Amino acid sequence: MKRFALLACAAAMAVSGCSTAGGGSGTASASDARGAALGADGRVPYASTYQRYPGRPTALVGATVFDGRGGRIENGTVLFRDGEVVAVGDASLSTDGYDRIDGAGKFVTPGVIDIHSHLGDYPTPSVEAHSDGNEATSPMTPEVWAEHSVWPQDPGFTRALANGGVTALQILPGSANLTGGRSVTLKNVSARTVQGMKFPGAPYGMKMACGENPKRVYGSKGRMPSTRMGNFAVNRQMWLDAQAYDGEKRDLGKETLKGVLDGEILIHNHCYRADEMALVIDMAKEMGYKVTAFHHAVEAYKIGDLLRENDICSAIWADWYGFKMESYDGILENAALLQKAGACVVIHSDDANGIQRLNQEAAKAQAAGRRLGMDIPDAEVVGWFTYNAAKAMGIGEMTGSLEAGKMADVVLWNGDPLSVYSRPEKVWIDGALMYDAMDRTRRPVSDFELGQPGEGDVK
């Protein structure tokens, strides 16, 4: 009963802001994280130390395969070994040398990816001592990095894996600030350190936020911004100052902003209202950066054309609405109408519970389209919580789809992932079996939960 104020809860929690820059190729190397100045030791600071765990050469056979990019294969075969997808095809693929897993009646998708999470920086238990997502002491904090707040023992990571099939996720600072700081993209693999979870080669993102939150937080402190026009004024001056940064004396915040202006750091912009998104698009043009994704874009359906023309993804819930003024016009058809306009759809969570059901949220959004007479194929809808998310996080060339050479981030579902009756049965990350519903020893338990009631339970 944590959320007694039913329809109000999201308002309090909804802090986010992301960017998407589409692009992002990136080779998986721990040493080339873009947008970070080298340290005194000549190395990338806080570099990923993630290493994949061992896995068996595996052949998933007989399942319906959604490849994440619109492809669907009945009675398909997915082969992976040494951490990579080797081949995806029909039943004619040879499985010699692979452990065969019978997927008859089951479904295979790429690992689920959440572009908007606060796991680790707003972890559970959500006590005050854990409130590390908003550096709400200045409306502009481009100098903070979410990874310095992430608690890798957040039990929420394990739920996202077991119930949601989540294999990668972007952790963002909150939305109290106009400019909230750098995001970090993680592999959803239990580790002792955040560096042990960092997705090798993922670009940084920077969180920005429109609208009510920044003006409320700072207006109530009697300082700028206290209005939407104040929001823009503060932002524009910040960009002007960043443009003038010469790098001679290091400035953490300006290094991040410069990274954005140089196209190395992707903007993830929390923004609900259509009119405000349109203003942000113009601000980006004025200042010379690109918005990769609008997050919580509940009114994106009103400007699908503008979003398509500017190559901006909308990261959205299926049905959250009405919890704050700027979410008043949320409708179930948001995703479908964006799809109709040819704009990019990403289903996100912003929530430690919602991240466990991104597939379900996508299915609800698909059904809303069906009622409009739009038949959005299941294989496209799977892309809303796999490839499209990866693309907008700049890791689309490494993961997010089942294609030869990509990371073997794979979910075997015990039924259609767009049905409420299905759950992940097995989840592989880089080819290693990290969750198995059939084997309770393949279920991570965070340090926090050891020795507690319910330790190791199904959850």
Add this chain to the structure above:
Amino acid sequence: MSKASKRLSPLGAVGIALGLAGAFVGHAANAQDVAITGVTVATGDGSEPVENGAVLVRGGRVVYAGPASGMPATGGVTAVDGQGAWVTPGIVAAVTTLGLLDVGGVGESNDSSARNSPFSAALDVAPIVNPNSQHILVHRAAGITRAATTTSPSASIFGGQGAIIDLGADPDAVMRPRAFQMVTLGEQGGRIAGGSRAAAHVLFRNALREAMTLGDDARIPGRSSERPETDLGDDVPIDPRLSGEYAERAGDVLLTRFDASALVPVVRGEQMLLVAVERASDIRSVLALKQEFPRLDLVLVGASEGWLVAQDIAAAGVPVIADGLDDLPQNFEELAATQSNIGRLAAAGVTVAINASAMENPRNLNQYAGNLVALGRVPGASGLTWGQALASITSVPARILGLEGRAGTLSRGAAGDLVMWDGDPLELGSTPTRVFIDGVEQPLDNHQSKLKERYLDIERGDLPKGYVW
């Protein structure tokens, strides 16, 4: 042009709700007689759905729901061919704030708690439910036909007196005013009461004692805090002056007279007491209250760790409105939270409904119920059968709220609350195509449906979008 614009202003609606509060149920005057055949019928009583079923509603009440072969004569009512649609009873949402707010984050529009009020238990939502609230319209379109709605504890551990409402498009939303009282006794209760659960328990006992002593006729029998006959060694019994008829009122009154009066029906067991509590040990303490106040009509709300004490809850015969899918240690009182909670409680014989207040919005009750079915296929997990899952959002919450046989079911004589769905009602995206409340077909349009229609086509037209309505 717009139906919504013709509805009563919120101010007018409040006045009317006031006037009718207490009148209640089934203004069958507008009720249609409805006969539907060719549908899959699920009655909400825990049974599995029946294909090729039929439903008959007359005079606002259910006459028949079951296999078409058993359909009685419709008495001249023309049967509608449902063409394979599904029919269920309307969903019953407990606990909610439906009708009490427009926008959660907009304080001016939000009546769901009263942090700065001198009153707590006496708060009564009956006069303030707004049937024109968009949340009521949106949830009606999602197949929710009745709800328990209440203010939440904030200034005090007592939240106030909640009502049972219907979501019909008419002025008299309140079906049963003052149906229950709400109290929070766990972590939240401790914080509100002064910083400790101990303070919450003392405050609670003091409050009930003040209610008991408010007047002679308010005294309840069964006081049980006399000095125990058996000496338990070092145990110090509760001083009798802290409880029961020995308690003295003078000099230490903490409740306003209104609040104390509002708790009289609670101590008498005439009004349900919903107790928000999560931790296993807190649940045990709540169950133990029955020894001290034997007439309490307890319902647990939340109960994330209920499965750890399922046998105790079952033995006490206390029903639970339990969080459906919470599986995180959201705080230290929910360390053992698991999605299997409800399944385990049900298996232990507990009467358990899904708690609408533990989700982003209650219109997803059917999705949550479907998830509990999914758990049946996960090794080691406990879920519900499909029939049980539907019951957990229809007949079971209705029964817990004292509406057994009257709502949340398609049994004969129940209110004619029908929902026709375009598919399996527990499946993602299945949506009501028609909704009836008390046999009256309901409009399903609202702010959201109007927005959808306006923005179906975003091409520039001869006039701005503002003219499309």
